[in-house]
Amino acid sequence: VSDMKFTLSGEYFSFSPKTWMDFMIRSRVTMILRDYKLSHSKPIFNGWIFFKSPYDYADIQLNPSNNGQLLFTGKARIDGRLTAAAFEQEVKPSFQALTDILSHLPVDIHEQKRFNDFVLENLNAYAGTYVNAYLHFIRQFQLRIKSPWELSAALSDLQQPGSQLQETLAIVKTNTKLNLSNAPEFIAFSQKLSVFGSIQRLMEEKNGAYPEFQKYQAIMAQMQQELDSREPYVAQKTDGDEAAFKGTLTPMGRAAWAILLKQDGAYTTLVKSWLQNVGIQPEWQQPFFAPVQSVADFGTTQINEVVFSIWSDLWDSNIVPLLAKFPFRSDAGRDKELTGDELIHVFHPKQGVFWSAFHDYLSPLCRMGNQLWSRRHDLSDRIELPANFLQRLNAVQQLSANLWDAEGNPKPLQLSVKPGLLPVFDKHRIPNAPLVSLTYLREGGISALGFNQHADWQKFPLEWWTAKPAQVGMEFRNDDDPARVYAEINTDGSEWNFFRLLQQGQVAGSQLYRWQLIHPAFPQQPLSLEYSFQTNPLALFANLAGS
Numbered sequence: 001v002s003d004m005k006f007t008l009s010g011e012y013f014s015f016s017p018k019t020w021m022d023f024m025i026r027s028r029v030t031m032i033l034r035d036y037k038l039s040h041s042k043p044i045f046n047g048w049i050f051f052k053s054p055y056d057y058a059d060i061q062l063n064p065s066n067n068g069q070l071l072f073t074g075k076a077r078i079d080g081r082l083t084a085a086a087f088e089q090e091v092k093p094s095f096q097a098l099t100d101i102l103s104h105l106p107v108d109i110h111e112q113k114r115f116n117d118f119v120l121e122n123l124n125a126y127a128g129t130y131v132n133a134y135l136h137f138i139r140q141f142q143l144r145i146k147s148p149w150e151l152s153a154a155l156s157d158l159q160q161p162g163s164q165l166q167e168t169l170a171i172v173k174t175n176t177k178l179n180l181s182n183a184p185e186f187i188a189f190s191q192k193l194s195v196f197g198s199i200q201r202l203m204e205e206k207n208g209a210y211p212e213f214q215k216y217q218a219i220m221a222q223m224q225q226e227l228d229s230r231e232p233y234v235a236q237k238t239d240g241d242e243a244a245f246k247g248t249l250t251p252m253g254r255a256a257w258a259i260l261l262k263q264d265g266a267y268t269t270l271v272k273s274w275l276q277n278v279g280i281q282p283e284w285q286q287p288f289f290a291p292v293q294s295v296a297d298f299g300t301t302q303i304n305e306v307v308f309s310i311w312s313d314l315w316d317s318n319i320v321p322l323l324a325k326f327p328f329r330s331d332a333g334r335d336k337e338l339t340g341d342e343l344i345h346v347f348h349p350k351q352g353v354f355w356s357a358f359h360d361y362l363s364p365l366c367r368m369g370n371q372l373w374s375r376r377h378d379l380s381d382r383i384e385l386p387a388n389f390l391q392r393l394n395a396v397q398q399l400s401a402n403l404w405d406a407e408g409n410p411k412p413l414q415l416s417v418k419p420g421l422l423p424v425f426d427k428h429r430i431p432n433a434p435l436v437s438l439t440y441l442r443e444g445g446i447s448a449l450g451f452n453q454h455a456d457w458q459k460f461p462l463e464w465w466t467a468k469p470a471q472v473g474m475e476f477r478n479d480d481d482p483a484r485v486y487a488e489i490n491t492d493g494s495e496w497n498f499f500r501l502l503q504q505g506q507v508a509g510s511q512l513y514r515w516q517l518i519h520p521a522f523p524q525q526p527l528s529l530e531y532s533f534q535t536n537p538l539a540l541f542a543n544l545a546g547s
């Protein structure tokens with residue numbers, strides 16, 4: 001066969017039949033490659049060129065048994081083409097064969113490179129879609145617990161060999177542990193998949209089990225056993241002043257207490273330590289933390305209920321009945337007076353029922369500093385103190401601290417008293433009236449005296465526990481008569497004589513008391529006697545009554 005010869009644009013060409021045939025084949029193959037690239041460059045084909053049909057591989061559904069509505073929630077679907085099986089059977093062999101196929105095609109090296117780059121771009125797109133699908137899948141998997149019953153159900157499921165959490169993790173592990181060759185084209189894919197390294201470590205299988213995941217299951221089993229326990233609480237050496245308080249809580253409440261105070265052995269601490277050891281990313285930790293977070297939530301509610309109940313009973317049963325009695329209530333009659341025995345029974349710092357119950361059950365919530373109780377600094381804000389708790393507690397503290405010493409012995413009320421100026425008669429009305437030479441305020445052997453001079457503050461250690469008569473009075477004298485005449489107000493027959501005496505006076509402000517006294521021979525002009533107190537003696541009781 002002779003050569004083909006022709007002239008084109010003044011140029012002479014000559015081809016042998018074989019050369020012409022090779023040229024035609026090369027042109028046709030080149031057009032096929034270019035047409036394929038063009039037709040598969042639309043976004044719909046981005047990364048999917050390795051598959052003939054989108055339906056050859058079954059999709060993976062998240063939570064198929066409950067449609068993502070109960071407990072283990074979230075909805076996600078992974079295209080069946082984004083699985084290890086699809087990769088191994090379609091993507092990997094196609095790409096591995098590409099170089100050999102292209103090398104045997106009758107196209108130039110530049111055309112081969114362009115097509116190879118096109119396929120590589122699709123591989124990278126596939127890899128990105130692949131990794132994002134599993135990132136979305138694992139992020140969507142959530143554990144939502146709305147009640148203690150659901151918590152129990154979740155804990156039971158988590159401990160099963162085929163738990164939903166384990167199955168989800170196994171799906172991610174299986175499909176992100178791809179057998180990638182050392183070819184440089186797969187390096188980017190391998191790097192993207194490395195984000196699932198912690199899942200690979202967690203779900204490393206040995207003898208048909210997952211030892212690392214079983215550690216988490218052991219924590220859940222321990223927690224469920226503790227929550228289900230019906231045995232009475234046995235105090236631990238580490239409890240300190242919390243033992244009795246913990247004994248009032250349910251197992252859920254005790255577990256929550258440890259969680260909220262970040263104590264050793266708290267389940268949040270155990271789970272957090274395990275997660276850190278495995279290296280699970282924070283955004284994937286919700287299903288693992290959900291059970292212990294639920295324990296904290298439900299247990300905190302129980303703690304608050306117990307605290308409110310204990311405090312309400314302690315206050316209403318022991319304090320409130322006393323507040324209706326004198327000297328807490330200033331207008332209470334002699335038939336409604338607080339007795340010394342009642343005071344000791346409730347307020348004594350060593351044996352009083354209030355402080356005994358408080359130290360046993362409520363002191364873990366507070367700390368004492370500078371004679372004041374305050375909220376424990378490491379106490380979670382989620383633990384609610386009852387209304388007016390600290391105000392009332394400190395009012396009781398102030399009362400007890402003023403009435404007893406640290407050993408529980410009664411101590412005098414340390415009052416400071418200053419007498420007013422001595423009153424005088426109107427000499428125009430009563431020319432022969434005597435002078436007031438002295439005023440006095442007294443209970444038992446304790447007195448404060450007033451003279452006609454600049455007065456100073458005087459100590460008045462009131463022995464409140466002894467029922468001694470109390471008086472306030474004046475001494476009168478005449479220059480020409482050595483005899484002394486007295487006018488006084490006397491209170492007796494009460495355990496609170498001194499306070500009853502104050503009650504008979506008039507109060508100016510809150511710390512000045514004034515009494516009207518009458519000279520037996522000159523009743524036409526009553527005289528006012530005044531004493532000031534640095535601190536109102538009744539304020540100690542009024543402070544508690546008003547708290």
